[in-house]
Each structure stands twice: as C-alpha cells, then as structure tokens.
Amino acid sequence: xxxxxxxxxxxxxxxxxxxxxxxxxxxxxxxxxxxxxxxxxxxxxxxxxxxxxxxxxxxxxxxxxxxxxxxxxxxxxxxxxxxxxxxxxxxxxxxxxxxxxxxxxxxxxxxxxxxxxxxxxxxxxxxxxxxxxxxxxxxxxxxxxxxxxxxxxxxxxxxxxxxxxxxxxxxxxxxxxxxxxxxxxxxxxxxxxxxxxxxxxxxxxxxxxxxxxxxxxxxxxxxxxxxxxxxxxxxxxxxxxxxxxxxxxxxxxxxxxxxxxxxxxxxxxxxxxxxxxxxxxxxxxxxxxxxxx
Amino acid sequence: xxxxxxxxxxxxxxxxxxxxxxxxxxxxxxxxxxxxxxxxxxxxxxxxxxxxxxxxxxxxxxxxxxxxxxxxxxxxxxxxxxxxxxxxxxxxxxxxxxxxxxxxxxxxxxxxxxxxxxxxxxxxxxxxxxxxxxxxxxxxxxxxxxxxxxxxxxxxxxxxxxxxxxxxxxxxxxxxxxxxxxxxxxxxxxxxxxxxxxxxxxxxxxxxxxxxxxxxxxxxxxxxxxxxxxxxxxxxxxxxxxxxxxxxxxxxxxxxxxxxxxxxxxxxxxxxxxxxxxxxxxxxxxxxxxxxxxxxxxxxxxxxxxxxxxxxxxxxxxxxxxxxxxxxxxxx
Numbered sequence: 001x002x003x004x005x006x007x008x009x010x011x012x013x014x015x016x017x018x019x020x021x022x023x024x025x026x027x028x029x030x031x032x033x034x035x036x037x038x039x040x041x042x043x044x045x046x047x048x049x050x051x052x053x054x055x056x057x058x059x060x061x062x063x064x065x066x067x068x069x070x071x072x073x074x075x076x077x078x079x080x081x082x083x084x085x086x087x088x089x090x091x092x093x094x095x096x097x098x099x100x101x102x103x104x105x106x107x108x109x110x111x112x113x114x115x116x117x118x119x120x121x122x123x124x125x126x127x128x129x130x131x132x133x134x135x136x137x138x139x140x141x142x143x144x145x146x147x148x149x150x151x152x153x154x155x156x157x158x159x160x161x162x163x164x165x166x167x168x169x170x171x172x173x174x175x176x177x178x179x180x181x182x183x184x185x186x187x188x189x190x191x192x193x194x195x196x197x198x199x200x201x202x203x204x205x206x207x208x209x210x211x212x213x214x215x216x217x218x219x220x221x222x223x224x225x226x227x228x229x230x231x232x233x234x235x236x237x238x239x240x241x242x243x244x245x246x247x248x249x250x251x252x253x254x255x256x257x258x259x260x261x262x263x264x265x266x267x268x269x270x271x272x273x274x275x276x277x278x279x280x281x282x283x284x285x286x287x288x289x290x291x292x293x
Numbered sequence: 294x295x296x297x298x299x300x301x302x303x304x305x306x307x308x309x310x311x312x313x314x315x316x317x318x319x320x321x322x323x324x325x326x327x328x329x330x331x332x333x334x335x336x337x338x339x340x341x342x343x344x345x346x347x348x349x350x351x352x353x354x355x356x357x358x359x360x361x362x363x364x365x366x367x368x369x370x371x372x373x374x375x376x377x378x379x380x381x382x383x384x385x386x387x388x389x390x391x392x393x394x395x396x397x398x399x400x401x402x403x404x405x406x407x408x409x410x411x412x413x414x415x416x417x418x419x420x421x422x423x424x425x426x427x428x429x430x431x432x433x434x435x436x437x438x439x440x441x442x443x444x445x446x447x448x449x450x451x452x453x454x455x456x457x458x459x460x461x462x463x464x465x466x467x468x469x470x471x472x473x474x475x476x477x478x479x480x481x482x483x484x485x486x487x488x489x490x491x492x493x494x495x496x497x498x499x500x501x502x503x504x505x506x507x508x509x510x511x512x513x514x515x516x517x518x519x520x521x522x523x524x525x526x527x528x529x530x531x532x533x534x535x536x537x538x539x540x541x542x543x544x545x546x547x548x549x550x551x552x553x554x555x556x557x558x559x560x561x562x563x564x565x566x567x568x569x570x571x572x573x574x575x576x577x578x579x580x581x582x583x584x585x586x587x588x589x590x591x592x593x594x595x596x597x598x599x600x601x602x603x604x605x606x607x608x609x610x611x612x613x614x615x616x617x618x619x620x621x622x623x624x625x
Contacts, residue, residue, distance in 0.1 A: 018461050020386050021415040029412040040400040110395035111454060114361045115413050116385035293363040293393075 030125025171236025448479025
C-alpha cells in the first residue's frame with residue numbers, strides 16, 4: 001500500500017495503515033512529550049517556583065544590603081533581578097544538562113530510536129522543550145520583577161526591559177544549547193560541568209582584569225578596560241542587568257555592570273551567544289546522529 | 294534481474310514481484326577488531342515467522358540493531374519492506390520493534406506513552422484512542438492504563454513495550470529476546486501474546502535462545518553462531534530431517550540383561566546403545582525413529598517398560614550440534 005492509498009489517519013481504524021506525519025509534526029510531538037515529562041518532574045516545577053521567588057529573594061534584604069554597601073545606587077527593578085547572572089547559568093544547565101544522557105542511561109532511547117523518527121527531529125524537539133521552559137522561567141521572573149519593581153521603585157522603561165530580556169533569552173539559548181549538546185558526550189550529563197565552567201570562567205576573567213588593574217567595579221566609574229571575552233554567554237546575566245536600568249538617570253545599579261559592556265552594539269553580543277549556542281547544538285546533534293546503541 | 298534490483302522475489306505461481314519483509318545481504322558489523330556479525334545473508338518472507346537462534350554473544354542483537362537502524366553496518370546491506378535501513382524513517386514506517394528491553398518513561402502511564410508513540414506514527418484523533426484501547430486489550434493491560442509505568446513489574450513493562458510496537462498495526466515485527474529476564478508467569482504471558490499476533494500478512498523476526506519459543510511461535514529458524522549463520526531452515530523440515538538422530542532414555546522395571554543389550558545393539562536403525570544403570574538404557578536412532586520396535590523388544594525380554602523419554606527436543610539436538618558443546622549452558 002502506498003502513502004497515497006492510505007486513508008485519513010483520524011478515520012483509520014484497526015487493520016488500516018497510518019500515513020507517517022511530517023517531520024515538523026513529529027518534532028511537535030517530541031516537544032509536547034518532553035514538556036509533559038517536565039510537568040511531572042519535581043526539579044522543573046521547583047525551578048518554576050524559584051523563578052517566581054527570584055525577585056522576592058532579592059528583595060528580602062540581603063542582596064539590597066550588599067549592593068548598597070558596594071555602591072550608592074538608586075533602587076530599581078534590577079535590584080529584584082540581581083541573581084540573574086547566577087540563574088542564567090544554573091537554570092539552563094539543570095534543565096538541559098541531563099535530558100539526553102538520562103534517555104540513554106534509563107534505556108528510553110532504545111524505545112524511541114526504533115520508531116520512524118529521525119534522530120535530528122528527536123534531538124531538536126527535546127532541545128526546544130528545554131529552551132522553552134528555561135526562557136519561560138526567566139520570562140516569569142522578568143514579569144514578576146517588573147510588576148513588583150513598578151510598584152516599589154517607579155515604572156520601568158519597556159524598551160529597556162525588552163532589550164534586557166532579549167539579551168537574557170539569547171544567553172539562556174547559548175547556555176541551554178551548550179548544556180544540551182555536551183550532555184550527549186557524558187554518561188551522567190553536563191549539568192555540573194557547565195555550571196562550574198560558566199561560573200568560574202567569569203571569575204577568572206574578572207580576577208585577571210582586576211590583577212592587571214584594568215577593572216574597577218567599586219564605584220562603577222567606567223574607567224575599566226573592556227575585555228572581549230566578556231562578550232561570551234556567561235556574562236549575559238550582568239549585561240541584562242545593565243540594560244534594564246538603561247533609562248534611569250543618576251547612579252543606578254547599572255553603573256556596577258558597566259564594566260561588562262564594551263564599545264560594541266547590542267547585536268554583536270547577541271551574535272556571539274547565538275554562534276556559541278549553535279556550535280554546541282551542532283556538536284551534540286552530530287554525536288547523537290552517529291551514536292551507536 | 295528486476296527482482297534482484299529491488300530486493301524482491303518472484304512468485305512462482307503468478308509471476309508477481311513482491312518484496313521480502315526483511316532482506317539481509319553480506320551484512321558485517323565490527324566493533325574495533327571484533328566482528329560481531331560476519332557476512333550474514335538472511336531473508337524473512339512476507340507472512341513468515343522466523344526465530345533467530347543462538348547463544349549469548351552470537352550476534353543476534355547486533356544484527357537486529359543494524360536492521361532497525363540503531364547501529365550502522367560496517368559493510369553489506371539490510372532492507373525492510375524493500376527499503377534500505379539507512380533510510381531509517383521510511384524503513385521503520387511499517388515495523389514494530391522491541392530491541393534490548395527498552396524502558397518507557399516511568400512517570401508516564403500506558404495511555405500517555407502509547408499516545409506519544411501513536412502521534413509519532415501518525416495516528417491522530419478518535420482513531421488514536423481506539424487504537425490505544427485495542428493494543429492494551431491485546432497485551433492485557435487495559436485496566437492498568439492510567440497507572441504510572443514506573444510502578445509496574447518487569448513483565449507488565451514488557452507488555453507495554455510490546456503494545457507500543459503494535460500501535461501502527463505493523464506488517465513486520467522485530468523482537469529481541471522478548472521474554473528475557475521475565476519470571477515464569479511473565480514468560481508464559483508474553484509468549485501467549487506473541488502467538489496471538491500471528492496472521493497471514495504479518496512477518497516476525499524474533500531473536501531468542503529459548504528453543505521452545507522458536508518451536509512454539511516460529512515457522513522457520515536461523516541459527517547464528519559467532520556472527521555467522523550456521524543453519525537456516527523451516528522448523529518442520531528441520532525436525533523431520535533430524536528425526537534420525539533422536540536419542541531416547543528408557544527405564545524398565547526388571548534388571549537389564551546382556552542378551553537384551555546385544556539385541557538392542559543389533560536392532561535396525563540403532564546407531565548407539567548404552568546401559569546407564571541396572572534399570573535404564575539410552576538408545577540413539579540413526580535411521581527411522583522406531584520407538585514401537587524398542588517397546589516390542591522390551592516386551593520380548595520381559596523387562597517391563599516403566600518410562601520412555603526423548604532426550605531433549607529435536608531442535609535442541611540440532612542446535613547443540615550446530616553451536617557446539619560450549620554453548621550448552623545458554624540453552625533453557
């Protein structure tokens with residue numbers, strides 16, 4: 001029986017042949033199943049709750065006290081998102097860093113890889129689910145912070161919030177893709193590796209710049225010399241915080257993060273993150289495609 | 294010529310060209326210096342139920358993995374329904390597989406996993422729910438449809454993996470040791486399901502090292518050893534051909550005399566006769582399996598027949614002689 005002879009799949013019943021759906025439909029099915037798996041995962045639910053309490057955690061006093069000790073800044077929405085640099089690394093790594101490795105370890109891949117679905121479809125469907133959830137977590141955090149910030153510190157500028165969120169989302173893409181792609185190479189996933197690499201990398205760069213006297217964060221005077229390595233994804237959290245306070249006059253928290261923004265247009269930072277993420281995504285895909293079970 | 298080109302056979306009666314269900318040609322799969330499958334040729338015709346028999350490490354799973362696209366061949370080719378296995382998506386369209394005891398997501402219910410597999414296979418709308426009901430009934434798991442799979446026994450999980458293979462109502466089924474690791478109850482249940490799947494337009498390739506599974510479920514058998522096919526035959530023909538090599542164990546009530554043993558050794562068709570103890574002997578037929586004659590001889594010598602048993606199955610005898618003595622431990 002050829003595909004043309006097959007009946008409508010909805011009408012098809014016992015003993016009938018089913019026409020294989022398009023790869024896009026299959027990708028949507030893989031995406032949907034992964035989202036359903038997330039909905040049953042305690043870790044994923046914990047992160048969504050955490051996203052909603054990020055602003056609360058920041059506003060609880062500790063962060064504010066520390067920041068005020070470092071810089072005389074006008075309170076703003078960025079106060080509520082002060083944990084962004086940490087969470088832009090941790091959340092993507094935890095959401096995407098174990099998906100594929102656990103599929104192989106738990107032998108669910110042995111079921112799915114025998115189905116008439118290309119490995120690329122399978123790989124991308126799961127990645128899109130991880131990315132959607134990660135970006136969704138930050139979208140909720142932003143929305144909550146903007147709503148709370150508007151009430152406490154006055155209205156935020158929509159363009160600044162948008163550019164900050166785009167920077168954050170692209171950074172999340174880069175780090176999700178990195179964690180996801182690398183997870184195909186490690187039996188126990190890449191979560192730990194990505195978190196440690198992406199937290200230590202900025203610290204090493206900042207320490208090196210501090211030692212050479214090129215970096216001065218104390219008053220945000222802007223005297224620092226920009227390091228091109230700061231265009232890499234682990235810095236997108238800091239850059240997002242800088243961008244969100246763009247329209248605020250006087251000395252705001254953004255002064256602290258001025259050192260992370262160099263003399264390049266926003267597009268350049270986004271491009272670096274997109275290339276970074278795409279490279280890791282392709283590396284992971286090549287590994288999955290040639291993987292022998 | 295044309296048939297060869299498309300990996301097809303020509304029907305001797307009607308002359309129609311039809312593709313085989315599975316065609317494996319010169320298939321070799323190596324891992325580094327180790328060759329797991331070595332230049333294997335095998336055909337499963339449409340409607341044929343074939344058992345792939347061999348001891349552990351013989352290369353059965355590797356072969357099935359190549360056919361189902363989980364491994365790529367080092368050389369040679371494998372075709373499913375006339376489609377090269379390298380085109381995985383197209384080749385697996387009408388195939389249901391269970392390879393190497395896969396697992397379902399433990400948080401999913403049978404309905405959820407079958408719905409997922411159904412959508413990937415293009416079953417949508419009301420037809421999807423109807424099909425889920427059908428396959429769950431087929432594997433006797435309908436009443437467990439809304440329980441998390443993680444809480445199921447191994448046998449129940451295996452039935453769910455069989456159900457997902459049945460979702461597209463496939464023409465070809467490929468199972469890799471479907472009863473492996475199951476307790477006796479689960480084993481019987483799964484074997485009953487396998488028998489129930491038989492229908493004229495469906496082909497089955499099942500790997501196993503359980504001989505009774507092959508004789509109960511399959512029409513033909515391919516015995517594989519150290520990556521090479523050592524025998525491929527129809528199960529009935531094989532049993533017929535090997536009938537002459539049957540050994541029987543006989544126990545009698547009275548002591549076996551030397552005169553009886555002399556007569557037994559001279560009995561037509563007996564190639565070997567040994568007294569195993571005072572009341573038992575073993576006899577191997579080289580020609581016809583004339584058990585009635587042996588019973589008559591026991592009567593003539595007034596030994597009083599107590600029992601007569603065939604030593605192992607005929608298939609087992611063939612298997613052992615083809616796979617070697619060292620593989621005996623793998624047989625159940």
